[in-house]
Amino acid sequence: MRVLVTGHQGYIGTVLVPMLLERGYDVVGLDSDLFEECTFGDPPVVVPSIRKDVRDVAPGDLDGFDAVLHLAGLSNDPLGDYKPGLTEEINYEASVRLARLAKEAGVPRYIFSSSCSNYGAGGDDMIDENGALNPVTPYGVSKVLVERDVKQLADDNFSPTFLRNATAYGVSPRLRFDLVLNNLVAWAFTTGLVYLKSDGTPWRPIVHIRDISAAFIAAMEAPRERVHNEVFNVGRSEENFRIREIAEMVVDVVPGSRVEFAPDAGPDKRNYRVNCDKIQRVLPEFKPAWTARRGAEELYAIYQQVGLKLDEFEGPRYRRISHIKHLVESGQVDGTLRWTTTKEPALSVPARLLP
Numbered sequence: 001m002r003v004l005v006t007g008h009q010g011y012i013g014t015v016l017v018p019m020l021l022e023r024g025y026d027v028v029g030l031d032s033d034l035f036e037e038c039t040f041g042d043p044p045v046v047v048p049s050i051r052k053d054v055r056d057v058a059p060g061d062l063d064g065f066d067a068v069l070h071l072a073g074l075s076n077d078p079l080g081d082y083k084p085g086l087t088e089e090i091n092y093e094a095s096v097r098l099a100r101l102a103k104e105a106g107v108p109r110y111i112f113s114s115s116c117s118n119y120g121a122g123g124d125d126m127i128d129e130n131g132a133l134n135p136v137t138p139y140g141v142s143k144v145l146v147e148r149d150v151k152q153l154a155d156d157n158f159s160p161t162f163l164r165n166a167t168a169y170g171v172s173p174r175l176r177f178d179l180v181l182n183n184l185v186a187w188a189f190t191t192g193l194v195y196l197k198s199d200g201t202p203w204r205p206i207v208h209i210r211d212i213s214a215a216f217i218a219a220m221e222a223p224r225e226r227v228h229n230e231v232f233n234v235g236r237s238e239e240n241f242r243i244r245e246i247a248e249m250v251v252d253v254v255p256g257s258r259v260e261f262a263p264d265a266g267p268d269k270r271n272y273r274v275n276c277d278k279i280q281r282v283l284p285e286f287k288p289a290w291t292a293r294r295g296a297e298e299l300y301a302i303y304q305q306v307g308l309k310l311d312e313f314e315g316p317r318y319r320r321i322s323h324i325k326h327l328v329e330s331g332q333v334d335g336t337l338r339w340t341t342t343k344e345p346a347l348s349v350p351a352r353l354l355p
Contacts, residue, residue: 006069008047027047033051054072081137108158108224137270177314181295189303190309193257196259202270204272206235
């Protein structure tokens, strides 16, 4: 089975690709690789790839694939807020166009990496896939619009599935430090402070990136009738926490750390608790293995191993928005976030060298 993974050089993609290879899939990647200088630890696994912005995909790029796993896009709210027009262009318009091209090319499966950010200001009650969508950021709005428009493309020959991922955490070759658990453990390790930038009251569902990757694989391998045009919250219902509860967990994991609130810490309008029972009921093959506590321990161990420094994870190397601004200001990418010069693929570890 031949699979195209867009965003294969990103935070989730660099974890998903090796998992697909281990299961024997023929994997091709598509990524403009804006974060090639942001590798954390071992470099990503190399697979045949198309170095291209998702907005510039050509019809021929999709020929011969059995599935498209679409992860590419501006990956968080700060990036989404940076230039909201670009968020609409990249996250929404390009994603719908990609689905149309996949359908025209005869690709039978299209699995979209959506987000629980769709629920936005969801309140304190548990919400499932039938709940109201209240996105409060350009990022969240873009995900809602993609779901709406791609659902309309579904037919007997084209089967989309939408995975609304909880807030991700976990170690990756393209580690992100703008995610709550990754960030709080990094602050605790480097400064002794579990540094909260909100008042700690909002709810968040969180999920390990290996479990997100396992959900993509389960959805792709499932009988079509189970997943055709369906939406799934990805995570575990019991893994919803208030931000302050995550902070307390980190204090318990990182010796000598304590909680401290930022001077301007206040309420966060993003607040949602998510029911994830559907995915485990419909896709019993999906068996999430991680808990937030175990994830915090994994992160703490790897930060110790590499000797992580504060100026690294808060600076342009690992902070996505800072890195994008650095690329723009240095002239390496233009105002549309396209490279200004032809870029060769970054060096990666060949798949044959995987243990």
